[in-house]
Amino acid sequence: MLSLILILIAATFFSGIIIRTKSLASGRKGPGIFQPVSDVIRLFRKGVVYSKTTSFIFRIAPTIYFASIIMAMLTIPFGQNKGIISFDGDFIFFAYVLALGKFFSIIGALDTGSSFEGMGASREALYSMFAEPAFFILMGSLALLSGHTSFYQIFAALHLGSQISYALAILATFVLLMIAMIESSRMPIDDPKTHLELTMIHEVMILDNSGFDLGLILTAGYLKFAIYGALIVNLFIGSIPLQYSVPSFFAIQFLLAVSIGLIESFMARFRMSHNPQFIVALTSVSLLIFFAVLLILEKFI
Amino acid sequence: MTLIISFLLIPLAVMLLIPFSNPKWKSLISLAGIILNAGISGYFAVLTLLGHYFSFTFPGSLITGEIPVRIDALSGWFILIINLVFITGSMYGLFYIKAYATQKNNLTMHNIALIFVHAASIYVTVVQNSLAFLIGWEILAISAFLMIILEHEKTATLKAGINYLIQSHFSLIILMIGFMWIAHKTGSYDFTAIQSYSATVPATASMMLFLIFFIGFAIKAGFVPFHTWLPYAHPVAPAHMSGMMSGVIIKIGIFGMLRMLLIIKTDYYTIGFIILLFSVISGLYGVMLAILQHNLKKLLAYHSIENIGIIGIGIGLGCIGLGSNNQVLTTLGFTGALLHTLNHALFKSLLFYAAGNIYQTTHTLDIEHLGGLIKRMPQTAILFLISAIAISGIPPFNGFVSEFIIYTALYSWLGNANLVSVLSAIFTMAALVLIGGLALLCFTKAFGVVFLGNARRRLPDSCKEVSIGQLIPLYFITLLIVLIGIFPQAFIQFLSRPVNLFTISGLPDNNPFDGGIFDSLQSINFAAMGLVILITFLLVFRRFVLRHRTSANEQTWGCGYSAPTSKQQYTAGSFVRTYSKLFQAFFILGKEEKNIQGIFPVSGKFVTHPYDKIERWLIDKPLKNYKSFMGRFVFLQNGKLQFYILYGIVFILSVIVFPLIYNNLLALFDFFKNL
Numbered sequence: 001m002l003s004l005i006l007i008l009i010a011a012t013f014f015s016g017i018i019i020r021t022k023s024l025a026s027g028r029k030g031p032g033i034f035q036p037v038s039d040v041i042r043l044f045r046k047g048v049v050y051s052k053t054t055s056f057i058f059r060i061a062p063t064i065y066f067a068s069i070i071m072a073m074l075t076i077p078f079g080q081n082k083g084i085i086s087f088d089g090d091f092i093f094f095a096y097v098l099a100l101g102k103f104f105s106i107i108g109a110l111d112t113g114s115s116f117e118g119m120g121a122s123r124e125a126l127y128s129m130f131a132e133p134a135f136f137i138l139m140g141s142l143a144l145l146s147g148h149t150s151f152y153q154i155f156a157a158l159h160l161g162s163q164i165s166y167a168l169a170i171l172a173t174f175v176l177l178m179i180a181m182i183e184s185s186r187m188p189i190d191d192p193k194t195h196l197e198l199t200m201i202h203e204v205m206i207l208d209n210s211g212f213d214l215g216l217i218l219t220a221g222y223l224k225f226a227i228y229g230a231l232i233v234n235l236f237i238g239s240i241p242l243q244y245s246v247p248s249f250f251a252i253q254f255l256l257a258v259s260i261g262l263i264e265s266f267m268a269r270f271r272m273s274h275n276p277q278f279i280v281a282l283t284s285v286s287l288l289i290f291f292a293v294l295l296i297l298e299k300f301i
Numbered sequence: 302m303t304l305i306i307s308f309l310l311i312p313l314a315v316m317l318l319i320p321f322s323n324p325k326w327k328s329l330i331s332l333a334g335i336i337l338n339a340g341i342s343g344y345f346a347v348l349t350l351l352g353h354y355f356s357f358t359f360p361g362s363l364i365t366g367e368i369p370v371r372i373d374a375l376s377g378w379f380i381l382i383i384n385l386v387f388i389t390g391s392m393y394g395l396f397y398i399k400a401y402a403t404q405k406n407n408l409t410m411h412n413i414a415l416i417f418v419h420a421a422s423i424y425v426t427v428v429q430n431s432l433a434f435l436i437g438w439e440i441l442a443i444s445a446f447l448m449i450i451l452e453h454e455k456t457a458t459l460k461a462g463i464n465y466l467i468q469s470h471f472s473l474i475i476l477m478i479g480f481m482w483i484a485h486k487t488g489s490y491d492f493t494a495i496q497s498y499s500a501t502v503p504a505t506a507s508m509m510l511f512l513i514f515f516i517g518f519a520i521k522a523g524f525v526p527f528h529t530w531l532p533y534a535h536p537v538a539p540a541h542m543s544g545m546m547s548g549v550i551i552k553i554g555i556f557g558m559l560r561m562l563l564i565i566k567t568d569y570y571t572i573g574f575i576i577l578l579f580s581v582i583s584g585l586y587g588v589m590l591a592i593l594q595h596n597l598k599k600l601l602a603y604h605s606i607e608n609i610g611i612i613g614i615g616i617g618l619g620c621i622g623l624g625s626n627n628q629v630l631t632t633l634g635f636t637g638a639l640l641h642t643l644n645h646a647l648f649k650s651l652l653f654y655a656a657g658n659i660y661q662t663t664h665t666l667d668i669e670h671l672g673g674l675i676k677r678m679p680q681t682a683i684l685f686l687i688s689a690i691a692i693s694g695i696p697p698f699n700g701f702v703s704e705f706i707i708y709t710a711l712y713s714w715l716g717n718a719n720l721v722s723v724l725s726a727i728f729t730m731a732a733l734v735l736i737g738g739l740a741l742l743c744f745t746k747a748f749g750v751v752f753l754g755n756a757r758r759r760l761p762d763s764c765k766e767v768s769i770g771q772l773i774p775l776y777f778i779t780l781l782i783v784l785i786g787i788f789p790q791a792f793i794q795f796l797s798r799p800v801n802l803f804t805i806s807g808l809p810d811n812n813p814f815d816g817g818i819f820d821s822l823q824s825i826n827f828a829a830m831g832l833v834i835l836i837t838f839l840l841v842f843r844r845f846v847l848r849h850r851t852s853a854n855e856q857t858w859g860c861g862y863s864a865p866t867s868k869q870q871y872t873a874g875s876f877v878r879t880y881s882k883l884f885q886a887f888f889i890l891g892k893e894e895k896n897i898q899g900i901f902p903v904s905g906k907f908v909t910h911p912y913d914k915i916e917r918w919l920i921d922k923p924l925k926n927y928k929s930f931m932g933r934f935v936f937l938q939n940g941k942l943q944f945y946i947l948y949g950i951v952f953i954l955s956v957i958v959f960p961l962i963y964n965n966l967l968a969l970f971d972f973f974k975n976l
Contacts, residue, residue, distance in 0.1 A: 118871025129738025
């Protein structure tokens with residue numbers, strides 16, 4: 001329950017901080033950090049425009065996408081506190097319920113019959129497919145290291161063995177951060193601020209969404225960031241008491257948001273055709289963690 | 302005993318009845334026969350799942366010896382799957398077959414073959430005499446062939462059918478070799494002889510024996526590289542047959558493997574790794590090729606190969622568990638495999654029936670020509686969507702449950718101390734994840750291109766939703782898909798008996814599910830229900846919020862271009878273009894291109910022809926070489942009667958002369974040796 005509240009709070013300022021960091025880095029003052037939230041609230045009050053080509057799929061897709069993110073959020077624990085849904089293998093459910101949302105956002109995009117949105121959908125499906133093995137290998141390594149198979153138990157038991165696990169947690173942070181960037185379609189995979197439909201991935205998929213539906217999609221995006229942020233925080237706070245872990249949760253989320261803002265300010269997006277290589281490289285980093293775990297457990301004889 | 306004899310008599314009675322009946326009644330008679338037989342076999346099957354065991358012995362003949370019929374829980378589980386798919390399939394077939402109502406003889410043949418396929422499928426799951434088994438296997442192959450070639454006036458159909466027939470017989474020959482081995486060594490055709498024989502020989506010999514059977518059954522099941530018949534036979538068969546073939550007939554191959562695992566005592570550990578390797582390759586290769594296909598049913602056929610791979614991963618893990626005395630891994634592996642067998646039978650037959658609806662109304666299966674069908678056929682679209690989500694292994698449907706169990710098996714194996722196991726587990730896991738991701742790419746493509754957007758070519762005006770009667774069996778399957786997805790722990794209980802046959806203790810009253818290995822299914826139940834409730838709530842809430850808002854209908858955003866045509870939409874080919882460029886090493890992609898040149902619009906085209914690389918190297922090339930080699934002897938077939946008489950005389954002479962001089966030859970050899 002605690003994790004749920006914390007994620008919701010983090011989601012309100014996460015995107016705002018990214019935008020603010022980017023503005024400051026480019027020498028502008030930028031909007032307040034709660035601007036994204038008020039954008040969404042305004043969208044929720046608006047009417048909707050539908051394309052004539054679309055069917056009911058287009059109308060239900062954003063809602064199901066949003067619901068899948070909420071379900072995924074419920075599985076996230078916080079340190080010693082379980083998530084609302086917690087069982088052995090819950091991270092499999094986490095990954096697959098996110099896939100449900102992806103499925104609907106893809107077919108929602110295809111429903112418009114627009115070639116731009118088809119293009120975005122095709123890229124989204126391909127890239128997220130490549131990112132998934134990295135996540136599963138990472139969780140597999142952590143499961144092997146801690147001897148448990150649920151988010152809560154893995155994170156609670158992660159640092160009981162030795163201090164080396166903190167080094168692994170740093171590598172794992174990199175993997176999770178990159179997965180978060182891929183899943184939320186940010187740099188260096190996708191540039192949310194690009195001005196041309198041909199170069200977009202996620203933004204082009206939601207070109208035709210408006211009003212309430214667009215609000216849901218944007219909220220889901222903010223939540224997604226906070227969810228991955230919470231996962232990263234969990235890598236470190238397993239055995240820390242609450243009075244320290246809650247502030248450190250916000251500190252790490254803040255740091256993440258700032259670093260994402262900095263990455264986006266000083267880096268250019270990769271060429272589309274180079275993205276798969278980059279994402280596959282992520283899997284090899286996961287494998288690296290896996291081999292490190294094997295070393296720690298002395299499985300290499 | 303009486304029940305079993307009546308089971309055998311019903312198909313015969315149906316066979317005699319159908320030719321003399323009114324064409325309208327033919328399908329109904331065969332459906333009635335199937336339901337009767339399903340009732341009889343289902344009675345035994347349900348009892349076996351509750352813990353009973355049946356064994357009957359028929360006197361047989363002089364050649365076969367006694368024919369034992371043994372119905373255990375494994376047979377029971379497969380009999381129930383067979384019955385489920387055949388009853389829904391034949392009910393769907395009643396409507397699908399109406400288009401062929403004028404072809405009287407064809408219908409007669411088709412319906413007789415239908416009941417024989419059903420009876421033979423059940424027959425091979427219970428008969429435990431190798432000769433009797435092979436006869437059933439042959440009846441199954443031939444009657445399935447007759448069903449595939451329903452549209453036999455088309456060359457492609459006949460070709461695919463004959464391809465299937467030849468490969469089925471190849472499978473038969475390999476099984477025959479295995480059974481001959483046993484019969485030669487023990488003099489018995491009973492399956493128990495295999496058990497006692499394999500327990501006495503060294504592990505390498507029993508492993509060879511198992512591998513022979515494995516290959517024989519793998520051809521039927523469609524494991525890569527023995528899969529090449531599958532993508533031809535499924536698309537040309539009528540839709541209900543494709544569904545039944547994918548749901549049941551290839552599963553008979555899986556059944557054969559499981560049966561052999563039960564009776565051949567061998568080194569399960571090594572066998573497990575071999576099965577795992579074949580399965581991972583099948584899973585990946587199947588889905589990789591599925592993505593490229595433009596023919597909807599061919600796409601689904603390649604997905605069957607993928608799912609056979611997933612089932613195989615479960616079986617392989619179970620075997621490894623058996624070999625390393627790991628009770629939990631054994632239970633999880635075999636449970637996952639058996640449950641996925643049922644799940645795949647459900648969603649794959651549903652997908653094929655939905656494809657059948659599309660073919661019936663649009664007369665094409667080329668997805669590049671379709672589009673926007675959701676407005677014409679909303680119910681078919683929803684059914685297709687549910688099964689597409691289920692087959693991608695996404696909650697809250699049944700595909701997720703069995704894949705989850707297999708993942709759990711992998712993670713439990715990961716805790717193993719052995720380095721080889723740990724590495725295999727992590728790579729199998731990565732493969733399974735990749736399979737899931739690729740399946741998502743494939744089914745968003747299939748659903749998106751067929752049902753969404755605008756029609757890419759003009760659809761026939763008659764294109765509308767099929768009748769409700771035709772949809773009822775489909776809804777029934779959907780209900781099961783949803784129920785298994787939301788209440789997995791209720792269904793998993795039926796599996797305790799079949800799985801218990803495989804576990805190490807093997808005591809009849811042992812329940813392998815004790816000890817809480819499936820506790821997480823309870824949580825999946827809650828999570829799945831939570832998901833459904835949440836989605837429903839949000840949809841209702843959205844409706845409530847939007848009830849007074851303005852809502853406008855406009856054109857799709859086209860970057861300011863306001864006169865788009867349906868041809869400008871993304872096609873299936875363009876949707877997977879990046880993918881096909883990345884993975885091009887794994888398949889052959891023929892292209893036909895005609896670019897538009899000049900300033901005035903002229904016709905242009907771009908067509909791709911995906912082709913199977915394994916088929917080229919394993920089937921086409923050897924066949925070509927074989928043909929060219931045999932071509933050298935074509936002079937023997939010169940059409941002159943005198944020569945043929947000469948060949949006959951030479952043959953007869955050699956048959957007579959060789960035994961006469963055989964002893965002399967031996968003496969000659971001895972003489973040379975003594976020198």
